[in-house]
Amino acid sequence: MSVENEEQEMTFWDHLEALRWTLFRAVVAIVLMMVAVFCAKEWVFDVIFAPKNSTFYMYKWLDIIGQNLHISSLRFEDFNLKLVNYELTGQFMVHLNIAFWLGLILSLPYIAYELWRFVSPALYPNERRPIVWTFVSGGLLFFLGVLISYSLIFPIAIRFFFTYQVxxxxxxxxxxxSYISLFTTTLICIGAVFELPILVYLLSKFGILKREFMRKYRRHAVVIIAILAGIITPADPFSMIAVCIPLVLLYEASIYVCKK
Incomplete structure (x- = not known):
């Protein structure tokens, strides 16, 4: 009996059972990643806390750029952000929180693979390639967003909020x-924002969004991006441009993948 005939003979309860095992394996993957992150406490928090010191590589690069371009707002003295804990269980709960979110992020490729295994038998051969492209591209864009957030946006936000005084x-x-909350929120939000081309591709595939519409409102999108960049960055042109460029390129990529 062929695989296609076998899939056609599967009942509703057979599909429900397959879904149950798919979800079970996904949860197991998340838990295993959480345990791995939890056990690697020193290394994980060394990475997380790196932007709170002026020795972080992005601060050094910004300082060099500020020195060469004579931008005083990018020049700053050495600093070391001291964190305090006000709750007895605070540090343990933060450890669990980080283990969960990083475990979830790191297990996303396997979760996507499990979802693909579940839906692929129901697809025609000509439908499978676009779905694979969507899964792979979505994962790469999400991790690219997380990397840019950690390397650029989060450090800029940390420096601004720490030095800001009324x-x-x-x-x-x-x-x-509060530090961990800003860290997780920034990484996850920027990672989600980088899924914009995938969302646009899917909406355009169903005829909901047109390329002409995105081109028409390109200027409005740039203004919104500039406002968002101004909120999360210091009031200097370079920092705003550094945040705007990836987001504007993201919007342009969304126009490119949008169907006519």
Missing amino acids: SPDIVNMVSLS
């Missing part, structure tokens, strides 16, 4: 939970 009489004391 009065010199007020000293910033940053809690561990």
Whole structure:
């Protein structure tokens, strides 16, 4: 009996059972990644806490650029952001929180593979290649967004918020939970934003979104991106441009993948 005939003979309950095992394997993958991240505590938090010190490579690069281009806002003295913990269980809960989110992020490729295994038998051969492209491209774009967020956007945000003062009489004391909250939120949000080309591709495939519409409102999109960049970056042109460029390129890529 061929695989196609066997799939056609599967009942609703057979598909439900297959879905149950797919979800089970995905949950197991997440748990295993969580355990791995939890056990690698020192290395993981060394990476997470690297942007809170002026020795972080991005700060050094910004300082060099500021020195060469004479941009004073990119020049800064050495700093070391001291984190404080106000709750007895705070550090343990932060450890669990990071283990969960990083475990989920790192297990996404396997989860995508499991979803592909579940849906692929129901697809025609000519439908499988676009779906594979969607899964692979979506994963690569998400991790690219996470990398850019960690290397550029999060450090810029940390430096801005830590040095910002409404009065010199007020000293910033940053809690561990607020630092981790900004870290996870920034990484996940920027990673999700980088899924824009995939979302546009799917919407255009179903006829919901047209390329002409995105071209028509390109200027509006650039203005919105500039406003968002101005919110999360210091008030200097270079920092805003550094954040705007990836997002604008992302929008242009979305226009490219959008069907006519």
